[in-house]
Amino acid sequence: MDAGDEEPEAGLADIPVLGLIGCTVCGFSVGIMWPGSISISSSVLPAGEDLQAGVLAGIGFPLVLVISVLFLRRWRRTEQRRKEK
Numbered sequence: 001m002d003a004g005d006e007e008p009e010a011g012l013a014d015i016p017v018l019g020l021i022g023c024t025v026c027g028f029s030v031g032i033m034w035p036g037s038i039s040i041s042s043s044v045l046p047a048g049e050d051l052q053a054g055v056l057a058g059i060g061f062p063l064v065l066v067i068s069v070l071f072l073r074r075w076r077r078t079e080q081r082r083k084e085k
Helices: 016-044 049-084
Strands: none
């Protein structure tokens, strides 16, 4: 496989079913991991300011993720336009 023939990420796939399968697998794995991480952290960390910091980080992560996906989509379109010329 050549460097120019790389497969797109599942979330950015040209085939919608492939993207849906990738998102389903990711959601399933996160759904399994969250309850365990919450129960472990609640026994280790006291409630209060740590919880507020965790919620703030939990809000920041999706924002970074969305911005990254938008950037990658724009970059990918730019690369496709360059190849067409």
